[in-house]
Amino acid sequence: MPRGSRAAPRGTYTAKKAAPSVLVMTETCVCSHNDSGECWLGDKRGMNTDKTTEILGVQAVTQAEAGADIVGPASMIPGSVHAVRAALDAAGHKRVAIMPHLIFASSLYEGYRATMRATPQSGARAFQIDPKQPEFAVHVAREMVDEGADMILTEPALHTVDTLVHLKNKVPVPLVPFSVSGEYLRLTNRREDGERDVKGLVEAYTVLKRAGAARVVTYGALEIARALRTS
């Protein structure tokens, strides 16, 4: 067990021990680890980007030490992917890949924010992209690649499919839509036996695949795998 481990690295460590061939991807962000719920650290004067990117590097190394194969800087702060790459390399984790999160402003994050107590005190995530600006999303994605992104996660998944198609031709790395909490909650139904019916998710993810997704990240992975196995 890596030293000083809290819940998330412990989970990674336990998962890798149980199934070493399964890839573990982590989110690298401070929003669920501080009182403000913000994806950055700072004080009354505001955001301290140097301090934030430094901490993201430390967090990524902790995640890599626990066994993560792919880390996911999610603050959207320019320079954070570069800082994470530098910190990983310096700690001897050159083989750990980076999948930054390209996050669009959306109403679909409420489930996550409530569960993780990560509702931003300021009311908004400063760097998230307006979904009406696909060209700007391409610009940010290219900067992420320049900083060392090996792949890019887009979030939310369904409401940004147009941008996924757009990105597909313009960035040279795999694109991985993340079907977020609101998508999971709205597209599944509770069945009488208490399990969730995931047919709606399966239909949605075939759309994502046709649109160019390399993989899909979803809360329904286990239920979908079970449903596909018995269908």
Ligand SMILES: NCc1[nH]cc(CCC(=O)O)c1CC(=O)O
């Ligand atoms: N660090 C940002 C972050 N990490 C996870 C989610 C949402 C994930 C979900 O809803 O499933 C978000 C977006 C946000 O809160 O603005």
